[in-house]
Amino acid sequence: MTWLDLPADTTFGIHNLPYGIFSTAPHGHDRRIGVAIGPYVLDIAALAADLRLHVADIFAEQTLNRFMAQGPTTWSEVRQRITDWLVSPAHRAAVLPHLIRRDNVQLHLPVSVADYVDFYASQHHAENLGRIFRPDSAPLTPNWKHLPIGYHGRAGTIVVSGTDVVRPCGQRKALAASEPAFGPSQRLDIEAEVGFLVGTPSKLGAPVPVTDFATHVFGVCLVNDWSARDIQSWEYVPLGPFLGKSFATSISPWIVPLDALQHARVQPPPRDPAPLPYLRDVEPWALDITLEVRLNGQLISRPPYAAMYWTPAQMLAHMTAGGASLRTGDLYASGTVSGSATNQRGSLIELSWGGTEPLTLPDGTQRTFLLDGDEVTLTANAPGPHGRTIGFGEVRGRIVSSVSA
Amino acid sequence: MTWLDLPADTTFGIHNLPYGIFSTAPHGHDRRIGVAIGPYVLDIAALAADLRLHVADIFAEQTLNRFMAQGPTTWSEVRQRITDWLVSPAHRAAVLPHLIRRDNVQLHLPVSVADYVDFYASQHHAENLGRIFRPDSAPLTPNWKHLPIGYHGRAGTIVVSGTDVVRPCGQRKALAASEPAFGPSQRLDIEAEVGFLVGTPSKLGAPVPVTDFATHVFGVCLVNDWSARDIQSWEYVPLGPFLGKSFATSISPWIVPLDALQHARVQPPPRDPAPLPYLRDVEPWALDITLEVRLNGQLISRPPYAAMYWTPAQMLAHMTAGGASLRTGDLYASGTVSGSATNQRGSLIELSWGGTEPLTLPDGTQRTFLLDGDEVTLTANAPGPHGRTIGFGEVRGRIVSSVSA
Incomplete structure (x- = not known):
């Protein structure tokens, strides 16, 4: 053509x-x-x-x-x-x-990122983490099916694909220890995500309805929200993740226009209970994007974005429901994309079940969490017109050892 | 002179x-x-x-x-x-x-805010909230005395003093209800805080030690971190506050240079256990700033910033300990400033003890949380040289009714 x-x-x-x-x-x-x-x-x-x-x-x-x-x-x-x-x-x-x-x-880096919000929109991911961290409770918190849970991340440490990631130091407390210790994270992880970039701003005090998603969102990228699980688990109660996530978030350099994804639109999974009216789907905005996660070039997972419980239109409507305004350059991400199958999990903490079941790579080596020198690459594809495939390029990052180790 | x-x-x-x-x-x-x-x-x-x-x-x-x-x-x-x-x-x-x-x-608005981080650095505030929300547990979480707990807020909804605050709508669930409902917040609150503005940026991967506080921080302002307690309490487990805080954060228009606060420097309160080495005070950076909170012109509280457990130098060192970089325009705030006395509490949820003990204002009217039309003003003073007083001006905001109520 x-x-x-x-x-x-x-x-x-x-x-x-x-x-x-x-x-x-x-x-x-x-x-x-x-x-x-x-x-x-x-x-x-x-x-x-x-x-x-x-x-x-x-x-x-x-x-x-x-x-x-x-x-x-x-x-x-x-x-x-x-x-x-x-x-x-x-x-x-x-x-x-x-x-x-x-x-x-x-x-x-393709954009100057204004605010960065990360959601938690995969039911499979949230259930996996609930089972790993709170084995004696219901895997989902009571609010999970009522609203897309999200939190603000650090916009200033969003880096473009190819940027090395320094293993963060921080406080982490071993279960058996009485006090925390400070040092390099020992449970450094990835989160394979899909990100949405806001183009058209909105006014303070004026919520953006689900129907206005395509008016505000310019395009889509891949996100690797690097996570230090040991730092995160010690710090996150009661105000959420902070240093466990703030050291680096990598994004892909190519922003796929929303217009290029019209053939990738699919119906979201059924929701029970029905969402509150401001979160009800009007047009389907689930997206049939299949991610691939590679560790040192070896495929370890194929997370299906189409399986996400909450769509990007719902996340946008929720983010602004309280009147928060949008700015050009706002980035919001899906949270880890995980499917129902074990080889569809978008993080090592799920793939190694909290570090208890090491993942065996195609070359026979094993991993629980990331080692210095490991390189992680995310890629993704979605269906386009005439049987063509829409690609997202890649987001890639290599772990380098802590400066102050 | x-x-x-x-x-x-x-x-x-x-x-x-x-x-x-x-x-x-x-x-x-x-x-x-x-x-x-x-x-x-x-x-x-x-x-x-x-x-x-x-x-x-x-x-x-x-x-x-x-x-x-x-x-x-x-x-x-x-x-x-x-x-x-x-x-x-x-x-x-x-x-x-x-x-x-x-x-x-x-x-x-005096600055283009890069990232906004809010801490939780007052022991009195954290204990009060612990007692109100978790009466059967220890008031402080196990991590509280080991690290300054913080989280990222929404930079794009930081507004200058005088900007009206639209009462946010959102999901909130009554204790007795089985499902959440959507509507205007019924527990709209203030948080009287002190904010610190970063001037000098830092490099990704390079932590900023406590001793470099004055190299990076340009000045100080007052912050009212408006909070919808009902929205917050339903959404905040497990990833922290989101819509309960993202609708507006007001700051004072005048930025007091750090150099103007040399006479306000005092020793922080004793810490037990001793903080980890990266959080140890070298020079004292507690600040003797006394805030005043007025509701419709009536004084309701005088929170003492000098009583804070964590200093701004410790908050900065913690924020960057994992290698997160600083950008010019980063704003970080103390979290609600509350003292030990009941009339030193920096939020209505503390002053009305979770809404159970209405606060009686000097004019005899009562409040638990904010009503439409209420105007809140924060001011503050600190000691200067020669017996003079260093003022911070004011941060003021009036509640207007929800658009979509």
Whole structure:
């Protein structure tokens, strides 16, 4: 459909067109917005200026924020225009000089993140953690099926894929110990998640209904919410996770537009009890995204996002139900994506059942939690039109030893 | 000491010199940095340009962030320069045209807040809440005396003093009810707190020791962390407060420089057990700040910040112990300041003991939680040099009814 000669199995085809921030100069001084297409980045900052697109200047920014702030009409117009450039042979000569092989660019954090909220929207994940941590109680807390539980995370430590993750130090208390000790986390974990980026802001005091999801949310990325389980379990009562989560959260560099996921929309699982009216689905916004988790290149899990109890539209409605405003650049993530099967769990604490059942990797080595030097990569695919696949690229991070160990 | 004729009882004297963002034009188009002195704002943006201060351009910004990012050497130089202007009669003629009566300016949110963290650093407050919510357990959780408990709040809903607060709607479940209901909060509360603004950023993976507090923290403000207790108590297990706190957090418009609080430094209360080494006090950073809480103009509490268990230097060291980086504009607050006496409690839930013992106001009316139309004002004073008082101005907010009630 495009005049470009793309590999047949590319997941960055003409129906995807994710946005990112790239540079070609040393030190990233020339950051600008690009669109991934096959093995290339289309330099839309340069192309839009050449072709006199009326919003050309917003593509020369160092983050997607100004573009995301334009709202869905501009998002659609720009997407249509980029599609035209890559489909109509008339544009071939103008476009070709602005295609750069992705091997030759650096990718950067695509957005300046405003507030970061992390949810807990997988029933399988919440039940697994309940069984591991509170074996004598009901696995779900009484509120769980009434509202998408969430909390604010640290926006300032969100890093782009490829950034090394320093093993955090912190207080952790062994069950048998009477006092906590300070040192490097011994239960360093991943959380495989899907993230949603807000483009259109909202006003303080004005809740955003479930029906306005696509008006506000610009696109979707992958999130690895690194978690130090030992630090978290000592600190989190009563005010929730803090240092167990604040040292790093990695996101994928390519933001897949919501428009690219129309074929991935599916019905959410049945909910019982029925959610309160402000959380009732009007249009289905569950998404058939399948994640893959690799540890040092070896596949260890395939978490299915379609199995999530709460949809991103419900999370958005809940987040704003009390009147909290949205800002361009707000990022909210699903929480760990886990399916019902053991090989669909999105965290090592589930895969190793709290560290009691080491996971055997395809190469025969075993893991409970992450070792220094381990590299974790998340990828994901969703169905696109005409049997094509929409890819999300990857979010990758390697553990390096504590500085102050 | 200044050539300006100031009221003898001003708390914005020559030893204070707090910074804020003000405007004089309609709609606030001409926002810039000013310094409060007596009943005036000194337009340092204009004055610094006139007097060719080398960093003059940073005062024409719409927030304090660029100035705060300069670090303590510049903060001290600028403070010394402003003191000179207001003390040396030689500068009188140059300075006078840039003094504007505070009645004639609008004040704005002084900073673009990066991450917002709220602590829980008052032992009296934590014990009171423990007794109210968990009467059959120990009032403090086992971790409380080992680490300053904190969590991330919503930075995007931090508003400046004077902004109305819309009563939030949300899910709350009556004890006797089997299901939650959605509607306006019926237990809307205040939290009287002290906030600390980070100027100098730090690197990801590099903890900031307690000894570096004054290198990173630029100044201090008052915080009212409005809280919907019914929404909070239903949602907060297991991941902490979310919508119960995210609808609004009000801060005072004047940021008192840390340098102005040297005479307010006192020894913190004794700690038992001794904190882990990374949390040990080197210099005393407890601060003798006395807050006053007024409801519709009537004094209801005088919370003493000096009684806090954890100091702001310890909170900063803890927040970064896992390697989390600081950004210019990070705000962290103490949590509710409560003293040992009943009239030193910094929240209505404590003052009315969970709503069971209505508070009688000086005018004879009673309150458990806030009614629509109620206006809450926090002020505070600290000792300055030569028997003078350092004031913090005020943080004020009025409750307006829910939009979707």
